[in-house]
Amino acid sequence: MNTARRVAVGTVLAIGLLRATSPASVDDAQSFALQAAEPYVKEGFQVREDYWGGDLGAGEKKAVRQQLFKGNEYWFWMGTEVERAKISVHIYDSEGKLVEQPDSWQKGHFAAAHVIPSATGSYFIIVAVEESPEERTHWALVYGFR
Amino acid sequence: MISSFNLKKWAGYALAAVAFSAQAAQAPQHIDIKQVSKKVEDVVVPLPNEVFGALNKLGPVNWKEYVRTEKGANFTERPRIALLLGTVIADGFIAVQAEDAPAVKDIGQRVLALAKGIGVGNSITPHAKAITEAADKRQWENVRQELDRTQNSVQQAMNEVQDQKLSQLVSLGGWLRGTQVLTSVVSAHFSAQGAELLHQPDLLEYFGQKLNAMPEYRLPVIESIKGGLVEVRPLIATGAKPISPDAVKKINLITTRLDGEIVTRQ
Numbered sequence: 001m002n003t004a005r006r007v008a009v010g011t012v013l014a015i016g017l018l019r020a021t022s023p024a025s026v027d028d029a030q031s032f033a034l035q036a037a038e039p040y041v042k043e044g045f046q047v048r049e050d051y052w053g054g055d056l057g058a059g060e061k062k063a064v065r066q067q068l069f070k071g072n073e074y075w076f077w078m079g080t081e082v083e084r085a086k087i088s089v090h091i092y093d094s095e096g097k098l099v100e101q102p103d104s105w106q107k108g109h110f111a112a113a114h115v116i117p118s119a120t121g122s123y124f125i126i127v128a129v130e131e132s133p134e135e136r137t138h139w140a141l142v143y144g145f146r
Numbered sequence: 147m148i149s150s151f152n153l154k155k156w157a158g159y160a161l162a163a164v165a166f167s168a169q170a171a172q173a174p175q176h177i178d179i180k181q182v183s184k185k186v187e188d189v190v191v192p193l194p195n196e197v198f199g200a201l202n203k204l205g206p207v208n209w210k211e212y213v214r215t216e217k218g219a220n221f222t223e224r225p226r227i228a229l230l231l232g233t234v235i236a237d238g239f240i241a242v243q244a245e246d247a248p249a250v251k252d253i254g255q256r257v258l259a260l261a262k263g264i265g266v267g268n269s270i271t272p273h274a275k276a277i278t279e280a281a282d283k284r285q286w287e288n289v290r291q292e293l294d295r296t297q298n299s300v301q302q303a304m305n306e307v308q309d310q311k312l313s314q315l316v317s318l319g320g321w322l323r324g325t326q327v328l329t330s331v332v333s334a335h336f337s338a339q340g341a342e343l344l345h346q347p348d349l350l351e352y353f354g355q356k357l358n359a360m361p362e363y364r365l366p367v368i369e370s371i372k373g374g375l376v377e378v379r380p381l382i383a384t385g386a387k388p389i390s391p392d393a394v395k396k397i398n399l400i401t402t403r404l405d406g407e408i409v410t411r412q
Contacts, residue, residue: 046290049298050190063182065189067349070342071200088173096179120200122189122348124182126173145196 024081026053029140032079036110037142040075045144052127053140058085061128064141068117072145076125078111080139085132087139089113092124099123189352191317193297194324195239195290197343201331202243204339209244212327213237215252219411224264225363228312229371229408231260231300232319238277238293240327242286250281250289257296264312266303270296311363314356318371319408321349326405329398333391341389344382344397350375367407374404 030051037047052064068074078089089111091100101114117123129137201207214237221227234256241249254277261270273296280288297320301313325344332340357372377400381393 046195046287046294048190048193049294050301052190065348067189067192067346069192069197069200070339071203072196090173092177092179092182094179096177096182098173098175098177100173120342120345124177124179126177126182143190145199 024138026055026138026140028081029053029079029138030142032081032109033077033140033142034079036077036079036112037075037144040077040144044146045073045075046146047142047144051140051142053138055136055138056127056129057136058129058132061126064125064127066123066125066143068115068120068123070117070120073116074114074143074145076113076115076141076143078127078139078141080109080129080132080137082132082134082137083109085109085134085137086130087111087137088128088130089141090126091115092126093119094122094124096124189348191321191349191352193239193294194236194320194327195242195293197324197328198239198243200343201328201340204337205335207243207331209240210246212240212330213244213246213249214240215249215256216409217256218409221263221411223365224309224312225315225360225365226367226408227260227264228304228315229319229367231257231264232297232316232321233323233405233408234260235293235297235316236320236323236327238296239290239324242289242293245284245286247281247284251278254278254281261296261300264300264304265307266300269299269303273299311356311360314353318353318356321353322371322401322404322408326398326401329394329401332394333398336391336394338388341391341394344389344394345384347379347383350379350382354379366412367404370407371404374400 030053033051034047037045041047054062056062076089076091078087080087086106086108088106090098091113093099099115099118101116104113105111113125115123125141127139127141129139218230221230234253238250238253238257241253254274258267258270258274261267273292276292277289277296280292297316301316304310304313328343354372354375357368357375360368378397381397382389
């Protein structure tokens with residue numbers, strides 16, 4: 001193998017190694033959450049640029065609080081880059097009652113919850129990593145309204 | 147070759163199919179909110195257009211009446227610029243509601259100037275350009291999206307340089323202007339449903355906590371806002387009772403006074 005070829009092969013291997021070992025981030029999780037939101041944009045939902053994110057161990061939950069307005073309709077989309085993880089998102093009102101619509105869904109590393117608030121006020125969005133092969137799993141949650 | 151557009155399109159279809167075929171998630175019907183409340187993350191502050199959208203569904207609103215494009219005062223104090231920037235972005239959403247292209251373009255330039263004044267102009271330049279282009283084409287949905295991106299970029303740029311407090315002031319400025327306009331609209335044609343949109347006690351508490359954690363910003367306008375939030379709290383904390391027309395008028399007077407202090411030099 002000549003020198004130029006060795007350098008080229010070495011560079012490709014180094015890039016491959018870098019990609020394999022580069023740490024995933026909440027930004028990666030956010031891109032999956034946005035992917036889950038994409039079909040709904042065509043239905044007129046405005047997806048907020050702001051988002052929540054972090055990392056959780058398997059079986060861990062986190063609550064985020066959100067002001068919702070009666071008259072609007074909301075979807076919350078959650079994603080993680082860990083493809084073998086199972087995640088969930090659910091919405092409760094300030095009394096702790098589950099208020100999401102029956103078309104809310106969860107499928108592997110995507111989940112979504114749909115709510116049409118019956119009152120204006122604070123709601124709790126509970127995100128969870130149900131199962132994951134990773135010790136810590138990045139998650140991100142975006143929302144949209146119309 | 148499959149273009150990235152087609153890939154995106156197919157990813158969208160695939161996810162729509164996933165959503166259709168996915169099982170509805172099993173979740174407890176009731177949770178103990180007191181347990182949950184201890185572990186709650188910070189709130190995401192709604193954009194003004196979120197509440198304006200809900201307001202629009204209650205009946206027609208003459209948004210042109212609320213469009214504001216005056217340049218107002220120039221400030222050198224960064225907290226004052228941050229508050230004003232939030233207010234001006236909210237004005238952008240109002241101009242979009244009114245579908246007023248010249249106002250949107252003026253506001254886009256004002257946002258850029260203020261962002262430069264606070265040292266985050268670079269992150270805003272492409273958004274300001276996109277706002278102008280979308281306003282020229284009257285693509286209001288794109289303008290809305292760019293205004294959201296503008297606020298997000300400003301706040302991210304501030305967070306990156308550990309200026310989270312200024313970022314919170316941008317949100318607060320926008321919320322105050324949005325609440326001022328909301329109360330003006332509801333006062334003009336009172337309805338219980340319109341007044342209910344003011345039921346935002348957790349946001350008031352959130353802003354109050356954030357302001358109390360800014361002792362270094364010893365500015366009269368910050369002290370006024372702190373006092374104003376305390377005045378507003380009992381007016382919206384009505385429990386199960388509806389928010390009264392009198393309370394809406396009082397909140398309007400308070401937020402109008404605070405907005406005046408934000409936009410003018412005293």
